[in-house]
Amino acid sequence: MTIQKIRKTKVTDEVVEQLKTLIQQGFYKTGEKLPPEKELAKQFGVSRASIREALSVLSAAQIVEARQGEGSFVQTIDVTRYIPPVAVSILSLPEQTLHLLEVRKILEASAAELAAERATEEDLEQLEAAVHGYLDEIQMGQIGQTNDLLFHQVLAMAARNPVLVEMMQRISDLVREGMRYTLEQNMGNEERKHEVYEEHLHILQAIKNRNSEAARQAMITHLDNVRKKILRQRQITN
Structure with missing residues (x-):
């Protein structure tokens, strides 16, 4: 060809x-x-x-x-995998990833706040497993996407708001691909990988302490830090 x-x-x-x-x-x-x-x-x-x-x-x-x-x-000759058109747009334009982060901050800051009030013991166990699962992934040289995504999904469920869960599910493809894009910026940088781990720990601890305001702020800080990494990477590549 x-x-x-x-x-x-x-x-x-x-x-x-x-x-x-x-x-x-x-x-x-x-x-x-x-x-x-x-x-x-x-x-x-x-x-x-x-x-x-x-x-x-x-x-x-x-x-x-x-x-x-x-x-x-x-990596594979199976190129029939589905790539959501909007996800393509997100990955090809860092500005779109930033727009997604703004939406995530609106939804997930509130989810963290509600989770601090409503999370069950089972929710807390699953959140903790996802946090440690992420650490296992990065220690094996991976970007940690599987358990990073799982952490945010479980947290949304722990908010016990079916409308919020439905909204998060509707943008799950975007979150997944946007998350892969942002985590790949951490490749070769162990400090940045561990920053994500520490940020998840802070969110989890606030939820365990039933401190809704601290949980909300910890989530905002986490997503703001992701934003800063994207902006920093964009400056490097431009």
Whole structure:
């Protein structure tokens, strides 16, 4: 298959689709390293920023794997995985990730406040398991997404508000992909990974203490810190 120069408006989406097709057709095989961003940008006729965004989308879909200091490698030839269109937008535009964080802060700060008042012993046990599960993940060199997501899901359930739970479920795909994007910024930085762990611990402790205001503030601090990391990363890449 010949790589075609991108001429449509949604540059990142077009790059994603072409790379998926190339992988599906065996042009790039499982385990193979993709060409450097500079070379791909030249082949596709787009900016390196567009290539970087497309690779982030494919990484979120677990089609390619970004390895710190090594490049991007084809992770699977199963490229039929669903990538929510809005999630693609979030991953390709850091501003959209920031918008998502604003929504999460509105919902999850209140969820933490309510959880401090309403969480059952079983909820507390599940929250604690998710916190320690995250630590296990990062100690194994992973980004910690599975238990990070679980922590926030359990916390929403612990608020005991069915409308809030429904709202969180409706944006779960966005939260999942946005979370992957933000956690990947911590790769190779153990201090930042442990900051997330400590922030989760503070939220959990406030809920255990039945201190609704402290739980609310701990959640706000956690999400504000995520925002700062995105802004810092954007300054580095620009």
